[in-house]
Amino acid sequence: MIKYLFKYLLIVLLAVGFTACSEDEGAQILGGLYEKVDITPEPGMNLVGRVTDGKNPIEGVVVSDGFTVTATDAQGVYQMRVKKSTPFVFVSVPADCEIPLKDGFPAIYKKISLGDRDVVQRSFTLERTGKKERFTLLALADVQIGRDDEVVMLEKEVLPLLVPYVQQELDKPVYGISLGDLVWDNMPFHSVYKEQIRKIGVPVFQVIGNHDHDKAIGVDTEADHSFRSAFGPTYYSYNIGDCHFVVLDDVLYTGSSNYTAEITEAQMAWLEQDLKYVPKDKLIILGVHIATSRRNRPTSHVANYRELYELLDGYNVRILSGHSHNNYTTTISETIEENTLGAVMGAYWNGEELCNDGSPRGYAVYEIEGNRIKNWYYKGTAYPEEYQMYLYGPGQAVSEKYRDGLIFNIFNWHSTWTVEVKEDDAAWTTLPSGSNLKYEMDRRAYDFMFGETVPEHRPTAEPESNCDHMFYYKPSSAAWNEVTVKASDPYGNVYTERIRNTAGQ
Structure with a gap:
């Protein structure tokens, strides 16, 4: 009778062992009565795994649970000690491997489910494609x-x-x-x-x-x-x-x-x-x-x-x-x-x-x-990549002190850019990044909330004071016909827009 009870208990324990093996690999449970893990854990380690290309081990792959960071050895094996509550282990995909996907999304992690005395194995298979230049x-x-x-x-x-x-x-x-x-x-x-x-x-x-x-x-x-x-x-x-x-x-x-x-x-x-x-x-x-x-x-x-x-x-x-x-x-x-x-x-x-x-x-x-x-x-989204600025004409600023001039909204401007203005047939003039008597760049976006004359282009929620890419420019002549703005970024891109004077038309 005792022999049959022991045999029954062993079958139950083996079944529990299989149940505890979440995802694709196994766990060592109940002091080692059942072990599906095929990597011998070092003392104190409860998470092990192997990184391969499907055939050969990959050495030096960085693996982490979000707390400990380690790398695979010559056999492609990693080991670490993780907390029971740790939900994931993830691989920092090396440069010569492709990003693994599942349902179209990056699949660089696996779930962990640890019991009191578990050793869990989570392995990764990566595709070697060579480093992308x-x-x-x-x-x-x-x-x-x-x-x-x-x-x-x-x-x-x-x-x-x-x-x-x-x-x-x-x-x-x-x-x-x-x-x-x-x-x-x-x-x-x-x-x-x-x-x-x-x-x-x-x-x-x-x-x-x-x-x-x-x-x-x-x-x-x-x-x-x-x-x-x-x-x-x-x-x-x-x-x-x-x-x-x-x-x-x-x-x-x-x-x-x-x-x-x-x-x-x-x-x-x-x-x-x-x-x-x-x-x-x-x-x-x-x-x-x-x-x-x-x-x-x-x-x-x-x-x-x-x-x-x-x-x-x-x-x-x-x-x-x-x-x-x-x-x-x-x-x-x-x-x-x-x-x-x-x-x-x-x-x-x-x-x-x-x-x-x-x-x-x-x-x-x-x-x-x-x-x-x-x-x-x-x-x-709805514009070609060359569309990098919008130019506002006289009277279109909400702030009265800017209504006598033009406003240039250069969406991606930074201080490393160069902004130049050409008024009719005059020479190009470079606008400074700061302010002076003639050209002014105000860093308070609310000064440039635009009126209902151009509702399709004005900011549509109250801007905060972190907009630094709007320029104020007052033409030198009230009889100007056309102003051209040229914005050049540090990568060799040059963007140009023009605005015509419609006053009196």
């Missing part, structure tokens, strides 16, 4: 769908213009990154977002935004449950060519739409470890939702930005952010620049097709060669 990056910000009618606008107005441009006009290969606020507080819409964004036809990595948190939950690490269920970890890294991509969660959520802009200490510690595996000659592209910089606006930048910049010191870094629905660029140091992008949804899907700063709703395109950004531009 050049590629194109598509950067989206604030898609932010929250209602059915907004999904219709995304599906019928935006994607029919965006998808052909990406598929037919951009140099291949193309990879994407979406900079947070994928949805607008409507957690089930994460699956709707996925259905729409996969239509672009390129791998798109996701950043978590404040509106991607569950308003009903006041704990940051729990309020992100919907995002994690749809997309995996909220911070991670990967490599394409000579670029090392890092995605961070800089929204510290406290529930009911309340949050602060802050990168947790756990992420900072992880990033410090991650960068130890990244040579200094790599270009770092960092994706976040809320701008890390904009230090003149203390409530709109990351609180612990100094610690972040210290970790990034010594690298050439381009930070990509969204959140403000405005375009602006900040030079942080000689080696760190931040591009904050206008929104795919514009100023809140209001039908005006504009962002808060008067720039068209759209996205950014980066052309990358080796470890440098060869070119980049902001593209209005």
